[in-house]
Amino acid sequence: MPDLAERLAAVRADIVDAARAAGRSEDELTTIVVTKFHPAELVRELHALGVRDVGENRHQEAAAKASDLADLDDLTWHFIGQLQSNKARQVRRYSHIVHSVDRPALVDALARRESDPDGETVDVFLQLNLTDDPGRGGVAPAGLEALAEHALAAPGIRVRGVMAVAPLGEEPRAAFARVRQASDRLRSLAPDATAISAGMSGDFREAILEGATHLRIGTAITGSRPAPR
Numbered sequence: 577m578p579d580l581a582e583r584l585a586a587v588r589a590d591i592v593d594a595a596r597a598a599g600r601s602e603d604e605l606t607t608i609v610v611t612k613f614h615p616a617e618l619v620r621e622l623h624a625l626g627v628r629d630v631g632e633n634r635h636q637e638a639a640a641k642a643s644d645l646a647d648l649d650d651l652t653w654h655f656i657g658q659l660q661s662n663k664a665r666q667v668r669r670y671s672h673i674v675h676s677v678d679r680p681a682l683v684d685a686l687a688r689r690e691s692d693p694d695g696e697t698v699d700v701f702l703q704l705n706l707t708d709d710p711g712r713g714g715v716a717p718a719g720l721e722a723l724a725e726h727a728l729a730a731p732g733i734r735v736r737g738v739m740a741v742a743p744l745g746e747e748p749r750a751a752f753a754r755v756r757q758a759s760d761r762l763r764s765l766a767p768d769a770t771a772i773s774a775g776m777s778g779d780f781r782e783a784i785l786e787g788a789t790h791l792r793i794g795t796a797i798t799g800s801r802p803a804p805r
């Protein structure tokens with residue numbers, strides 16, 4: 577079994593290769609190591625190996641880890657899971673970037689309150705649902721513009737770009753091509769919202785070919801996940 581440092585180095589090398597194959601610079605890419613279900617200690621090991629971006633998908637677990645690791649103040653916490661509006665304020669406290677904004681109510685819950693005009697800005701990705709199953713996270717692609725307009729008008733929200741998970745049963749490159757088209761539409765409303773959060777352990781190469789800027793990679797780096805607690 578290769579260890580964590582070896583897996584991290586192998587994935588980093590694959591990312592460099594994929595960026596070259598796409599004619600892109602790896603400097604355009606942010607690799608977020610998805611540490612869900614793993615203990616805080618693993619995040620600490622990753623930090624020692626130079627990782628500065630980590631992704632979590634469940635509020636309670638993420639909040640506990642962020643608090644345990646508060647001494648690592650150069651970590652950026654990315655929240656990548658489905659988010660209930662009533663948890664949004666709490667998630668905002670430790671997450672720098674929320675990748676799963678998919679409805680106006682969640683935008684409103686994350687937005688800066690009038691009672692706290694100096695509150696920090698939170699970065700968000702607008703998540704697309706590329707499946708026909710409305711139970712999956714994400715806004716249907718046809719609803720992207722309306723959601724974007726809502727988010728762009730909300731105080732304390734900075735729209736960074738679009739996020740998506742490639743659906744099972746579709747060739748990932750084709751799915752990511754649809755994400756790229758959605759990104760183009762978003763940029764016509766918000767020229768600065770150029771980021772694309774796409775690509776996981778099994779499909780980050782295809783995502784890089786279609787313009788992804790933020791890769792969310794779990795098991796290829798961490799090894800298999802423990803069962804959720």
Ligand SMILES: *Cc1c(COP(=O)(O)O)cnc(C)c1O
Pocket residue numbers: 610612633656657741775776777778792793794795796
């Ligand atoms: C778990 C998860 C990932 C990472 O998946 P791996 O296949 O382990 O790389 C990426 N994105 C989201 C939204 C996830 O929930």
